[in-house]
Amino acid sequence: MQFLISMHINPAVLDALTDEEKVALGGGHGTFIAALKESGELITTQALVDPSQAAVVSVRNGQPVVTDGPFLESKEYLGGFYLIDCESKERAIELAAQIPDAAIDGLGVEVRQVMFADGPLEA
């Protein structure tokens, strides 16, 4: 079963972390990625640039309209994700709990099963 574990970040919460906490956060992800690779459960992981760099695209009367900034007016944004292949939803939740973000107030870790997939997996 494949699951997307998405990490919802709050830039203000991240900014308020001490340097030690930031290093621990990065190190925690490194350890997590290494363990997932070793167990053969990682498909891919990606982190996204700051939401201020996003662009919202819509088409009106056949013309594209581009607005700088994120789509949702929110404190939290999608910061990145892990795409994993594991035994069950219980296992996916167990893995999600190992992500350092899950232990930090104001950051959200969400687990959802994949319903459809296409495209080259090695990309």
Next chain:
Amino acid sequence: MTASAIEDLLRELRPQVLGALVRRHGQFEGCEDATQEAILAAAAQWPAAGVPDNPRGWLMAVASRRLIDQVRSDHARREREVARAIEMAPEDVPATDDTLVLLFLCCHPSLTPASQTALTLRAVGGLTTAEIARAFLVPEATMAARISRAKQRIKAAGSSFSLPEGAEREERLRVVLHVLYLIFNEGYTASSGSELDRADLASEAIRLARMVHAQLPEDGEVTGLLALMLLTHARREARTTAAGDLVPLDEQDRTRWNRGLIDEGTMLVKASLGSPALGPYQLQAAIAATHADAAAAEETNWPQVHALYLILERIAPNPVVTLNRAIALAETDGPLAGLALLSTLDGDQRMAGHHRLLSVRAHLLEKAGDTAGAYEHYRRAAKATASIAERRYLEYRASRVRA
């Protein structure tokens, strides 16, 4: 010999060669790699140069040489001694078929089901890591890591290369059968992407089940599992429309069921029902055979289906079995009786919000004439499923009940 005949021969010989190597030298991981290389060499050379007189001996010799090379490249003293031992061992081929022992090893209880299926397909089935990765829709690197970790675990478990005895053997055989069942289901529930690759998984599971059955023809559950696979596979063509939409059992064009598979499956079920203890695979196969026996959905022997589910529920209690029994009960005693049985599952944590519980309830509500309730439950079931084909089907049922 044609290229595809050579391919079949290699797949048949592969577990025998690997089994013989592991029996002689231990070190499953090294032997697995060496066998893989020998198979690749044969696949490259035999189509042009012809199949050697003793193909198994040829593969054994090449794989043994590869194993020596591997060991030599390592400088540990102990392993040099192993290399000498390998070199001195005669190139004979043991007469015993080690395929079954190999299967037990790949389905070692220290592995997760995902690792057991991957390793079984690779070491016994002879699929390449890339093929297995494609079939399970994961990147090759993910699958390679999973297989490599599985081999390390087997090594760490220090399992001996022999069939377990007595109760342990029984228990381990259940795991083997479960792994074959998982492989089959993975192929049967083609949920997305490369459906052709997944259909191959079902055929591969049947091939492996035939192999186990040939070794253990007296085991009722082995026979039952093979029968269940054949009877399920027989319906494959009728199960979806050309557009990929699901067709439920009662609406399938039964002339499209594969008669040959049904006859074989039914014969196996009958043979297995004579065994001393009935197991879940035999009962599920008997249920599938009862459906296969009806030329039209209306002719289904529902009292027999219900009775079989009742026995299944007793020997292997499971909410999904109760769910299926509710469908049969609704046919024999009416939809309200089925709904009453379903309500016994409401407190079951394993079924909370499960799309199958919702869709069966929708189906029975529809039969009972409660269209509003049926509509609501079909919609909720459509939201809860992780399969696109199923979601499409449930949405269609929802709109049909409203029309």
